[in-house]
Amino acid sequence: MANRWGISKNVVVFVKERDKCCVYCGISFANSVATHKTRPTWEHIINDAKINGADNIALCCGSCNASKVDISV
Ligand SMILES: [Zn+2]
Numbered sequence: 001m002a003n004r005w006g007i008s009k010n011v012v013v014f015v016k017e018r019d020k021c022c023v024y025c026g027i028s029f030a031n032s033v034a035t036h037k038t039r040p041t042w043e044h045i046i047n048d049a050k051i052n053g054a055d056n057i058a059l060c061c062g063s064c065n066a067s068k069v070d071i072s073v
Contacts (some may be wrong), residue, residue: 002052005042011054016040019059027061037063 002008007015019040021028029040040059044051 005052006049007042007052007057011052011057014054015057015059018054022061022064023058024060024064027063029059029061035062037061037066041065 003012020030022040023043023045027038029038039062041062043058043060043065045056045058048056
């Protein structure tokens with residue numbers, strides 16, 4: 001099974017477990033009040049939606065992802 005972004009369940013679970021803070025600015029998702037700026041969002045390291053392995057998927061905060069469409073976790 002894959003989520004609506006084409007990311008497989010295994011990758012979702014793995015990345016959520018691995019990435020506890022934004023890959024760009026380092027803000028902690030767990031310790032932050034979840035707002036549209038601090039909530040975790042999916043990030044493709046290489047901006048290609050066809051590459052959905054754990055190596056290319058990370059979590060970054062809504063602030064760092066602000067220039068993109070809403071891809072909230
Ligand atoms: Zn960030």
